[in-house]
Amino acid sequence: VTNQDQARVLDALGDASRRAVLELVRTRERPVVEIARRLPISRPAVSQHLRILKEAGLVRDRRVGNRRLYGVDARGLAVLRSYLERYWDTALAAFARTADQEKGGRS
Amino acid sequence: MSEHVEPIRRSVTVRCAPDRAFEIFTERIDDWWPVETHSRAASEFDAEGVKVERIEFQRRVGGQILEHLSNGSTLPWAEVVAWDPPRRFVLAWRPHPRPQAPTEVEVTFTPADGGTLVSLEHRGWERLTEDVRELYQSYAGGWVSTLGRFAAAANEEA
Numbered sequence: 001v002t003n004q005d006q007a008r009v010l011d012a013l014g015d016a017s018r019r020a021v022l023e024l025v026r027t028r029e030r031p032v033v034e035i036a037r038r039l040p041i042s043r044p045a046v047s048q049h050l051r052i053l054k055e056a057g058l059v060r061d062r063r064v065g066n067r068r069l070y071g072v073d074a075r076g077l078a079v080l081r082s083y084l085e086r087y088w089d090t091a092l093a094a095f096a097r098t099a100d101q102e103k104g105g106r107s
Numbered sequence: 108m109s110e111h112v113e114p115i116r117r118s119v120t121v122r123c124a125p126d127r128a129f130e131i132f133t134e135r136i137d138d139w140w141p142v143e144t145h146s147r148a149a150s151e152f153d154a155e156g157v158k159v160e161r162i163e164f165q166r167r168v169g170g171q172i173l174e175h176l177s178n179g180s181t182l183p184w185a186e187v188v189a190w191d192p193p194r195r196f197v198l199a200w201r202p203h204p205r206p207q208a209p210t211e212v213e214v215t216f217t218p219a220d221g222g223t224l225v226s227l228e229h230r231g232w233e234r235l236t237e238d239v240r241e242l243y244q245s246y247a248g249g250w251v252s253t254l255g256r257f258a259a260a261a262n263e264e265a
Contacts, residue, residue: 084115088227091145092119095225098139099121099131 005057009079012056017041018049022058022072029069114230121223125216128223129193132214137162147174147182147202166190172198185212200229
């Protein structure tokens with residue numbers, strides 16, 4: 001997982017419409033037309049949001065007959081994990097700096 | 108139906124003894140916790156200029172970790188569910204305003220080479236359901252600006 005992957009997920013989730021799209025495809029796979037019908041956004045806008053979500057690894061698609069269905073992609077989980085790992089790394093590093101100062105003088 | 112989700116495990120070794128490390132981690136959390144990136148104020152009130160005054164760690168089972176804000180309010184992060192100084196403590200961790208079940212954070216302090224190995228395990232992701240969306244809503248959703256600024260800071264350092 002690279003910084004760029006993380007930035008993509010953050011950007012993708014930073015938009016309320018995209019979170020709404022993600023919410024819709026969570027329960028089951030859906031085609032673009034159905035997502036557009038359930039949200040106050042146009043079909044081209046839905047397609048654009050899906051493209052960004054897909055690039056971030058949050059949504060995947062597959063072709064079934066002549067339809068393309070969109071669903072949640074578990075790869076996004078790996079990216080979230082790396083955020084949380086870095087989150088705790090930063091906190092623990094700050095703790096260690098304070099704890100080691102405590103000991104005094106040594107480096 | 109619920110899948111096991113591997114806990115997040117991180118650790119650090121410090122030069123002081125376990126009792127001192129435990130005290131700094133808990134009683135003195137306000138001395139070191141990086142509130143500028145790791146706080147609810149940073150993620151929820153960023154635009155409103157609300158600042159973190161201090162972090163309070165109530166050292167007992169049933170105690171809370173609280174973020175005290177400049178506007179006089181407090182925001183909870185966690186509740187202490189196990190308290191065993193200076194060896195370990197366990198927190199029910201929910202540093203966001205959403206009602207989902209908390210995850211669990213356990214921190215242990217083990218003597219190591221004249222210092223202390225501090226190990227942190229963040230687990231219980233199954234409680235949020237195995238669904239990726241829930242995880243995002245609880246964490247990436249609630250902490251998105253915190254994480255974003257953290258990623259930016261980390262990138263600057265790299």
